[in-house]
Ligand SMILES: [Fe+2]
């Protein structure tokens with residue numbers, strides 16, 4: 001799926017997903033992955049727009065960039081908490097004979113979370129040093145931005161794939177209805193819902 005840069009410009013609640021109903025927690029995690037992927041695509045596509053000849057397009061692109069970064073930071077953080085504080089401890093507690101696999105998997109995913117957070121911090125600091133919109137970033141700034149975005153997507157996409165293909169099915173196997181209800185309530189509380 002390809003999302004135009006302009007699509008985020010009028011996003012009503014760019015930072016959090018408080019308006020999204022959380023019914024099935026595992027489906028919610030997968031849906032969050034899709035929403036993060038949408039923002040990664042914005043980050044990948046934004047540079048030519050930030051350096052457009054049109055001042056209006058540069059302004060629009062900067063707003064889309066800021067919203068995409070804010071979403072990845074704020075929603076991404078809540079999503080990581082959902083996984084690390086709500087899902088991982090429960091599947092580890094009820095993993096049975098899968099416990100060693102689950103320990104290895106969750107340890108790897110947590111370390112990927114820390115790597116992703118470190119690159120995101122660098123990316124945010126880099127964008128904060130851009131000239132104020134609608135002035136364009138320099139060619140050097142644009143090149144460094146694209147390098148950091150490539151690092152971020154290079155971490156995030158395999159991470160999401162592993163979670164969708166391994167974490168979610170294993171969680172479905174090991175979470176009972178009571179676990180799922182508690183996770184749902186914790187997710188909602190995290191978002192003030
Ligand atoms: Fe994750």
Ligand SMILES: [Fe+2]
Pocket residue numbers: 029033079083160163
């Ligand atoms: Fe995730």
